[in-house]
Amino acid sequence: MIPVAFDYQRPQTLDEAVALLATRGEDATVLAGGHSLLPVMKLRMAAPELVIDIGRLAELRHLRVEGDEIAIGAATRYRDLVTSTVLAAECALLPAVAATVGDPQVRHRGTLGGAIAHGDPAGDMPAAILALDGTVVLQGPNGRRSVPVAEFYTGLFSTVREPDELVVEIRVPRTGATGWAYEKFTRRSNDWAIVAVAVATMPSGAVNVAMVNMAGTPIRATATEAALAEGKSIVDAAALAAEGTNPPADTHGTPEYRRHLAQVLTRRALQTAIA
Amino acid sequence: MKVEINVNGTATTADVEPRTLLVHYLRDNLGLKATNIGCDTTSCGACTVLLDGESVKSCTVLAAQADGLSVTTMEGLSDDGTLSHPVTAAFRQEHGLQCGFCTPGMVMAAVSLIEENPDLTEADVRSGLEGNLCRCTGYHNIVRAVLVAAGKDPDA
Known part of the structure; x- marks a missing residue:
């Protein structure tokens, strides 16, 4: 598969890149590693007139x-x-x-x-x-x-x-070397996450829980976080992970399946991070 | 646009369209056909080459992105076209291939993996080759070959 033809520029400085984007931003796309952009361009789901390569800046x-x-x-x-x-x-x-x-x-x-x-x-x-x-x-x-x-x-x-x-x-x-976990559920090792859960213990002591693929954007498990702040157990807090979410349906799973995964992965991640 | 890429130790140059993929530059401009195009979607790893010594999938790199850099393909692993490189020799010894289509990508991924982690375990090899698919499912001997190339006992 070959992308639609485009112009390519590799600015030598950040200022050059920003200036180029200022004049051509509307029809330009920024390329860094290219591992999201090039596949999309090869599928012709994106066809920028100009590719600005910042990968080596x-x-x-x-x-x-x-x-x-x-x-x-x-x-x-x-x-x-x-x-x-x-x-x-x-x-x-x-x-x-x-x-x-x-x-x-x-x-x-x-x-x-x-x-x-x-x-x-x-x-x-x-x-x-x-x-x-x-x-x-x-x-x-x-x-x-x-x-x-x-x-x-x-x-x-x-x-x-x-x-x-x-x-x-x-x-x-600076959250340090401990107090974190990442639980990612995939069918095959290099797949995208069907659902994943990241837990981080903040310098304040707060425990943050963020979820992958439970919405159109990454979201926080706010009910779980609030329960933890109130001193609830990991099991009880994790059971609230999917509260208020409306995850997508696709070939990998239904919204119900994702909600279930969110709870299980949150429990595992919390047990690893803070138990 | 003009690109200058050092390929297997030789300076190469060509006037290419910016949309030219590195794998097409290698195969079509230079005639280096060891690098295969499999899935063409960054999944299978058949097109794996080294870019400045690190494994990359050349179907997902523009030739323009390699401008001024060094590329190594499987042809570049030996000067004389033999299987003298430790990784290719180990693939031969352990019969680490069946149909052979994935082999150049497997070999180049293995070269990069061993370079980054000389003290590989079997689990390291299996996870380290997660970006390379063998449709013959001949993974067992591929993993053995990489362990042998890394100086490990595959039967340990």
Whole structure:
């Protein structure tokens, strides 16, 4: 399968990339690792006139502690997350989640920023960042703005990112090496999650629970979180995981099946993370 | 657009359309046919090559993205066209193939896997090859071959 013809540009600096997006944003698409974009272009479900390749911008490949947070450049690959000694000590949920994305070849190319911007409801990274109360940093012609990931997604594959804005950084709090879990349910090892649940213990002591593929966007298991905050048991709190959700139906399962999975996976994840 | 890609140690260049996939560059522009196109959807791994030493699925990489970088295909594993590379030799010794279609991708994925983790266990090999499908289901001997190539005893 071959994509519709397009122009290709590989800006040498972040400023160049942002300037290019400012003038061509409406008919351009940003390419980082290309592991969501190229398959979609090959299927001709996307046909941008211009592809702006930011995959090699060193300015978007950082991963460092900044105060109470970890700043991760948008073009940081899954492989870089998996092997990061900084994350292993400071936010061990992220490498664990990244290690479940696709397969080694995909992890050598796919990027955190790409996954966040693409916003696949079955994607692992958006829910992980949501569990961490992370922030998405966007840069456009008028500078940078930070959006809490809880406000970033507006629907299926839809975000608040404007066409002239680039996802440049993801910021997460330093949650440490323990107190987390990721439970992902798939038919085959490199499939997308039918449902997955990410649990993160925050510096405040709060336990956050985020779910994959239980809605058009990643969502939090708010009833479970509230029950835990009230001192309810893991089993009782996990039983509330699907409360208020309206998960999708597809060939992998009915909404009822997904609601069941959400409860089971939440219980397992909580038992691993905080029991 | 003009791309310059070092393939198997040799500088190559061509004027290609930006939409040219790396696998088509290798097969059609350079005539290197070891790299197969299987599913063409990033699933099967038959098109796996090394990009700057790391396994990638060349059906999901633009030739433009490899511009200025180094690619290794299965042809590049030996200088003389023999099976002298430890991974290809192990695939031969352990009969790690049946129809052979997935083999170049399996071999290149294994080369990358061993490079990243020289101390592989059988479980590491099985999960490390999750991106490569063998439709003959000949996984047993493939896993043995990778263990042998990594210097492990497949019967341990």
